[in-house]
C-alpha cells in the first residue's frame with residue numbers, strides 16, 4: 001500500500017484489496033506497517049490513536065472486515081493507547097480472526113531511531129512511540145503465528161524467541177525506507193526465514209507518501225527454506241502478493257537441520 005494520513009481513506013483501499021483475495025480458507029492477510037495512517041504529523045497520528053477495545057471505531061471496522069471475508073487479518077500497525085491521556089502511543093499490530101475477534105496485539109519492540117546511510121533522512125520513532133515490552137505469538141487454525149514489525153527484522157534474537165515460542169509463520173508488516181530497502185530488505189527477511197525455519201509474510205508500504213517519504217515496497221512471502229514464493233513489484237500500488245503454502249513443508253527442514261536443538265545447547269556457551 002501507499003498509505004495516506006487519513007484512516008478512512010486507507011480502509012477503502014484495504015476493502016478493495018480484500019475483494020481480490022483468493023477464495024481459499026483459512027487465509028492470512030498481512031497488511032503493511034502504519035497501514036491506517038502514514039505520513040501524518042505526530043500530533044495527527046496521536047489524534048487517530050484508539051484505546052485497545054472492540055468498541056473503538058477503527059478496530060470495530062477492521063473486525064467487521066475480517067468477519068465479512070472469513071480471514072485472519074493482521075493490521076500492520078495502528079496507533080493504540082492504553083490511557084486516553086498518554087502522550088505516546090504503541091505501534092500496535094493487531095490480529096483479527098475470521099469470527100471478527102481480536103486475537104492478539106503486538107507492540108513494536110525495536111523503534112527506528114536511525115540516520116539513514118546516505119544522510120538524507122533522520123528518523124526518531126521513539127519521539128512519539130512507546131516501545132513494546134513483550135514477545136507475542138498467537139495460535140491459529142494453521143499453526144502458531146509470530147509477530148514482528150519492520151525494523152525488528154534487524155534483531156535476530158526476537159525471531160529466535162518467536163521460534164522458541166512455537167512460531168511456524170512470522171508476520172512482518174513493514175515500511176522500509178527506499179534506501180535501506182534496496183540494500184537490505186530481501187536479504188534480512190530471507191535470513192530470518194532461513195535461520196528460524198519459518199514462513200515470513202512481509203507486508204510493505206511502497207512509493208511516495210504525503211510527507212514526501214519514500215518507501216521500498218516489495219512485499220514478500222518467503223518459505224522456510226528461504227525461497228521467495230511471492231513478491232510485489234515495488235511499483236504497483238496497491239498490490240497483493242499471494243501464495244498457497246504447505247505448513248508441513250517445515251518439518252523436513254527442521255528435522256534435517258536441527259538448529260533449534262543445537263541452539264538450546266550453544267545458548268549456554270553464548271549467553272552464560
Ligand SMILES: O=C(O)CNC(=O)[C@H](CS)NC(=O)CCC(=O)C(=O)O
Nearest residue numbers: 034039112125150151175176177180
Ligand atoms: O512512521 C510511520 O508512519 C510508520 N513507521 C515506519 O515507517 C517505521 C518507523 S519510522 N519504519 C521503519 O521501521 C523502517 C525500518 C527500515 O527502513 C530499516 O530498518 O532499514
